[in-house]
Amino acid sequence: MPxxxxxLETLRQQGLLRERRVLDSAxxxxxxxxxxxxxxxxxxxxxxxASHPGVIEALTDAxxxxxxxxxxxxxxxxxxxxxxxxxxxxxxxxxxxxxxLFSTGYxxxxxxxxxxxxxxxxxxxxxxxxxxxxxxxxxxxxxxKRYTHADTGAAARLLEAESRCTLVATDGVxxxxxxxxxxxxxxxxxxxxxxxxxxxxxxxxGVLGSKGGxxxxxxxLDQSAVPILVGTLGKALGVGGAxxxxxxxxxxxxxxxxxxxxxxxxxxxxxAAATRRSLELCREEGWRRERLAKLVAWFRDEATALGYRLxxxxxxxxxxxVGPSDRAMALSEALARRDILVPAxxxxxxxxxxxxxxxxxxxxxxxxHMERLLEALRAARSExxxx
Numbered sequence: 142m143p144x145x146x147x148x149l150e151t152l153r154q155q156g157l158l159r160e161r162r163v164l165d166s167a168x169x170x171x172x173x174x175x176x177x178x179x180x181x182x183x184x185x186x187x188x189x190x191a192s193h194p195g196v197i198e199a200l201t202d203a204x205x206x207x208x209x210x211x212x213x214x215x216x217x218x219x220x221x222x223x224x225x226x227x228x229x230x231x232x233x234x235x236x237x238x239x240x241x242l243f244s245t246g247y248x249x250x251x252x253x254x255x256x257x258x259x260x261x262x263x264x265x266x267x268x269x270x271x272x273x274x275x276x277x278x279x280x281x282x283x284x285x286k287r288y289t290h291a292d293t294g295a296a297a298r299l300l301e302a303e304s305r306c307t308l309v310a311t312d313g314v315x316x317x318x319x320x321x322x323x324x325x326x327x328x329x330x331x332x333x334x335x336x337x338x339x340x341x342x343x344x345x346x347g348v349l350g351s352k353g354g355x356x357x358x359x360x361x362l363d364q365s366a367v368p369i370l371v372g373t374l375g376k377a378l379g380v381g382g383a384x385x386x387x388x389x390x391x392x393x394x395x396x397x398x399x400x401x402x403x404x405x406x407x408x409x410x411x412x413a414a415a416t417r418r419s420l421e422l423c424r425e426e427g428w429r430r431e432r433l434a435k436l437v438a439w440f441r442d443e444a445t446a447l448g449y450r451l452x453x454x455x456x457x458x459x460x461x462x463v464g465p466s467d468r469a470m471a472l473s474e475a476l477a478r479r480d481i482l483v484p485a486x487x488x489x490x491x492x493x494x495x496x497x498x499x500x501x502x503x504x505x506x507x508x509x510h511m512e513r514l515l516e517a518l519r520a521a522r523s524e525x526x527x528x
Contacts, residue, residue: 156466157487167192168379170506172482179482180510182500187348187457188422188429189505190379196419203414211407215242215396219407227413228384230420235346235354235372237364237386241395242413244405246343246373247273249383251280252399253339253369254308258283263306265299265336267291269318274310274341283307290315293326306336308369313342313356314349317491317499319454321345324356328366339369347377348430348457353423364388378423380416382408429504433457436502436511443515447522460486461498468525469496475521481514 152158166173168191172181190196203223211219224242231240243249254277258264264278268287278285286303288295300306309331311322324340331338342355350358357367368387375381385395396402423429440459444451452460463469469485476483476498487496500514 156470162482170503170510174482177480179477179480180513181482182502182506182514183483184501184503185344185376186379186503186505187344187377187433187501188353188379188426189503190377190419190422193379193419193422195422196379196415199418200411200415203411204409207410207414209409209411211409213407214403214405215407216403221407221410221413223410223413223417224407227417227420230417231372231384232386234352234420234424235357235370235386237370238389239392240384240386241392241399241402242408243383243385243399243402244408245381246341246371246375246383247276248401248405249371249373249385250274250341251277252401253371253385253395254278254283254310255281255400256395256398257281257308257337257339257369261305262308263303265296265303265306265309267296267311267315267322269315270310270312271316271341271343274312278310290318291320291323293323293330296327297330300330300334300336306334308339309336310339310341312344313340314344314456314458316344316458317460317486317497318452319344319456319458319460320452321356321456324360324362324367328360328362332366337368338366339371340367341371343371343373343376343383344456344458346372347423348433351427351430353377353430374416374419378416378419380419381412382416432504433502436504436506439511440500440502440515444518447515447519449518449522457502459500459502461500463496463498464494466496469498471525472521473498475524476517479513479517479520481517 162174164172164174168186213219228240228242250273258281260282262283263286264283265286266274267290269290286299288299313322328338345355347353349355370386373383450462463472466487473483473485483498483500486499
């Protein structure tokens with residue numbers, strides 16, 4: 142049995158102990174956390190839809206009519222007409238034949254990878270993929286091979302050496318670096334080798350593309366080029382859950398084989414109704430994506446001028462690299478003293494020596510919010526010496 146006290150103390154001394162904050166307000170740019178009103182630049186609510194009145198109304202209306210629980214799994218009696226309508230809308234939104242809903246993005250990735258591979262098979266993944274993709278390969282019992290981040294050539298060399306590769310998987314937008322996968326090259330490679338390509342576009346759906354279709358829309362890659370597309374509903378769409386989209390045949394197979402789909406209770410039907418309304422807003426209100434692009438460009442110009450080191454990202458995920466964990470914590474705490482919430486991201490979430498502040502932006506951030514952030518960053522840099 143682990144020595145809990147010793148393990149926790151070790152984490153504390155290493156500056157790696159994680160602590161939960163208690164939110165006492167609706168999600169939005171200005172929140173109440175641990176009793177303090179703060180300005181948040183750490184949420185994945187990229188389009189500002191988590192507290193949208195229309196989405197709330199869709200949820201409450203559906204809950205009033207359909208109740209608050211689905212009662213069982215999709216395979217028993219929990220697959221409601223509202224789920225079916227949302228799946229059809231998500232398939233249309235992504236240009237796929239069909240989609241299946243999952244309770245979380247983590248469960249979607251576990252379900253797909255375990256359904257696609259087993260013992261003695263190989264799954265090839267980007268080195269910076271989300272933990273859920275890595276864990277999915279391990280759950281499947283497959284051999285996990287990881288190629289150098291965003292390096293199509295390295296992926297090609299590994300793929301050519303592995304005769305039992307049954308899946309290549311990558312993030313679309315990498316959650317800690319904010320950069321994009323080299324999807325054109327990976328798609329061409331997978332088609333040449335006859336191996337399915339799986340893209341987890343959790344941070345791209347809703348954000349990228351003229352309609353928010355994600356990285357596949359931006360790259361112009363259809364279902365044949367990206368046969369397995371995963372998206373989450375709790376980030377840009379502001380609600381909760383996830384989906385997997387692809388051909389009708391693939392989705393039918395997944396419904397039969399994905400254990401995380403078969404053996405879990407379906408999301409509440411009212412949540413499906415809220416998500417469908419959110420998806421409509423995502424498609425109709427392109428100004429939200431335009432606002433995000435403006436905020437990102439503004440931040441990058443000003444933060445660079447202040448002397449901060451940024452990564453090459455033009456998505457709402459803007460990592461500010463600090464280095465040692467203690468320095469990242471000091472910078473985060475300096476911002477918190479100014480009522481700006483940006484938690485430090487430390488190992489093992491990111492590599493050793495690459496601790497950072499992961500700033501994220503929302504279409505609901507105002508110009509005043511941005512000015513407060515930049516002023517706080519200016520003062521915090523002077524106070525801590527962070528660069």
